[in-house]
Amino acid sequence: GAVVSQHPSWVICxxxxxxxxxxxxxxFQATTMFWYRQFPKQSLMLMATxxxxxxxxxxxxxxxxxxxxxxxxxxxxxxxxxxxxxxxSSFYICSVGGRGDEDIQYFGAGTRLSVL
Amino acid sequence: xxxVEQSPQNLTAQEGEFITINCSYSVGISALHWLQQHPGGGxxxxxxxxxxxxxxxxxxxxxxxxxxxxxxxxxxxxxxDSAVYICAVRDGNKLVFGAGTILRVKS
Numbered sequence: 635g636a637v638v639s640q641h642p643s644w645v646i647c648x649x650x651x652x653x654x655x656x657x658x659x660x661x662f663q664a665t666t667m668f669w670y671r672q673f674p675k676q677s678l679m680l681m682a683t684x685x686x687x688x689x690x691x692x693x694x695x696x697x698x699x700x701x702x703x704x705x706x707x708x709x710x711x712x713x714x715x716x717x718x719x720x721x722x723s724s725f726y727i728c729s730v731g732g733r734g735d736e737d738i739q740y741f742g743a744g745t746r747l748s749v750l
Numbered sequence: 751x752x753x754v755e756q757s758p759q760n761l762t763a764q765e766g767e768f769i770t771i772n773c774s775y776s777v778g779i780s781a782l783h784w785l786q787q788h789p790g791g792g793x794x795x796x797x798x799x800x801x802x803x804x805x806x807x808x809x810x811x812x813x814x815x816x817x818x819x820x821x822x823x824x825x826x827x828x829x830x831d832s833a834v835y836i837c838a839v840r841d842g843n844k845l846v847f848g849a850g851t852i853l854r855v856k857s
Contacts, residue, residue, distance in 0.1 A: 668845070672791075677836060677847040725791055729845075739783060739838075739845065741793035 637661045638730050640742025647718055648750055655713045655745045657728030663708035664730045669701075672725040672744075681726075684711040718749040753777045756837050756848035763855050769824040771851045773837030776818065783845065784811050784822045785836040793836075796822070827855045 639658040647653050657667055665686045670678040682703050683691040690703035700722075702714040715722050727744040754775045763769050773782070784796040797804050797811040799820065804811050808827075813820040824831055832855050837848040 666843075677849045678838075678845075679847075680844055683843065727791070727793065729793075738795050738798050739785075740795065741785075744791040744793070746791065 637740040638728065638742045640728055640745055642745055643743055644746045644748075646748045646750060649719055650717055652714055652716045653718055653747060655715075655726055655728075655747075657711045657713070657730075657742050659709045659730045659740075661740075662730075664711075665708065666731050667705060667711040668729045668731075668739075669703060669711075669713050670727045670729065672727060674725075678727060681713075686711075715747065718747070720749045723747055723749045753841075753846050754837055754839055754848040756835075756851050758851060759849065760852045761854070763827050763853070765828060765855055765857045767827050767855075769827050769831075769853065769855075771822045771835050771837075771853070773820045773822070773848055774818060775820075775837075775839045775846075777839060777841050777846065779839040779841055781840040782813055782820050783838040783840070784820075785838060787834040787836060787850070789833070796835075824853075829855045829857045831855050 639660055641656045667684040669681045671681050672678050680693050681696045684703045684705040686705045686708050692698045705711040725744050725746050728742040729739045757772045781798055781800045783798050786794045786796050799813040808825045810823040834850040834852050836850045838845040
């Protein structure tokens with residue numbers, strides 16, 4: 635079964651509204667989760683590392699006030715795209731790190747955001 | 751120059767063919783991942799390698815740390831193998847991704 639649940643899988647919103655995406659670790663407690671963005675025909679780009687109980691670490695060029703990350707529990711991280719604009723339309727994916735020495739990454743199914 | 755380079759970018763194969771996808775990287779790494787992304791977007795982790803070779807069903811992944819190169823092989827390819835295959839290297843706490851190889855297997 636799925637290790638990581640991401641919701642919603644698809645969202646359409648009007649420009650100026652905010653959208654929240656949830657990433658849940660179903661099988662184990664995750665102190666760290668990762669948020670990626672993928673443009674069409676391009677590979678994944680790491681946006682930020684979500685740390686349980688502390689502030690997220692954002693990659694260079696990613697606006698932290700635009701992409702709010704909350705990791706309030708060991709099983710849930712949320713990404714909120716604030717005041718969304720059409721250029722924010724993209725595919726957003728979360729992942730959870732592996733357990734022990736396995737270091738396998740488990741990915742959510744992704745959220746396709748379309749901002750009108 | 752990208753830190754992780756994959757080749758080929760696109761690959762079309764006939765069902766049953768042996769397929770090889772290559773990945774070269776320039777950064778020092780602790781591990782290399784091969785991922786599979788289906789048209790709907792979902793990503794599955796196929797392998798995590800730090801040395802040698804791993805096999806899972808019809809998939810084989812190898813890595814040469816000295817040459818900074820890894821290959822993903824698919825034996826007896828099937829149309830359901832059609833997907834984007836992505837190489838990602840672990841650099842510290844982060845994964846750095848290749849651009850992906852779009853594989854299409856025709857029946």
